[in-house]
Amino acid sequence: MRLLTLRLDLADHALHPMHAFVAADDRYGPTRLLQWNETGDGTNLMVFRVAGPREPYLDRIEAVDGVRSVSVASTAEGPISGGFFLFVEDEIGPIQRDIVDAHAAESVVVVPPVVFRTDRAATITFVGPTDDLSRIVDRLPPAVGVEVRRVTSGDAPLTRPVDRLTERQREALATAWAVGYYEEPRAATVADVADELDRAPGTVAEHLRKAESRLVAHAVGRG
Structure with a gap:
């Protein structure tokens, strides 16, 4: 078993309008498709994490x-990582159908999230037997440019270290990075990060310590 991560570069006519919208508006970060379920009438029920207003x-x-149909499932407010979770029922277009069919015939599973990047590309990770993964690349439609980003053995973790952080920990790290806390020499203090987040310095310091501990543990093979 292996994990295969692909970058998909979609032709203009294959790009979903909302992907194009986010890519053209610098108020938004990458959109993550967290879960989906195809219904019997040609639609997908999907949950997205949208990073932006x-x-x-x-x-x-x-x-x-x-x-x-569209409805907001919940919000994730914050000065850096603010956004919301969206529940969408969307018809499956021909290009999306071709992408689904490319892996549906194989013994593979998509590992969430599927990330719709702001450079108009998407990244998707599959896990499955090597031969089945190879056939996916061959089955993708001509409107989709494919770049293999990563291939790892089946004993690799299915999630990234950052995926194991809480939302508050990721928010604290992102804000700390944005204000210069991790610059060398350091351009901001924990108090500066706390001011940006409108939280107590002690609380922010705890979020940063726990996040850093998890990331460092992974880096030294203890994660």
Whole structure:
């Protein structure tokens, strides 16, 4: 068993309108497809994590052909990692159908999240037998450019170290990075990070310590 991570570069006509919208607006970060379920009537039920403001996104998606319903599942507010979780029922387009069919015929599983990047590409990870993974690349449609980003053995972890951090820990790390806390020499203090987050310095320091501990443990083989 192996893990295969692909970068998919989609032709303009193959790009979903909401992916194009996010890529063109610097208020948004990558959109993550966290879970999905294909129904029997040609639609997907999906849960996304959208990194950016809610109202412009909702105004745009409600006008997209093929989107049958949209609702906000919950918010994830914060000055750096703010965003929201979105529940969407969307019709499966021909390119999306070709991508699904490329791996549906093989004995593989998609490992969430599927990441829709702001450079208009997407990254997707599969786990399965080597031969089945190889056939996926051959089956993808011509409108999809494919780059193999990573191939690892089956004993590799299915999640990245950052995926094991809590939302507050990731938010603290992102804010600390943005204000210069990790620059050399250091350009900000824990108090500066706390001011950005509007939280107590002690609380922010605890989030940073726990996040750093998990990441360092992974780096030295103890994660």
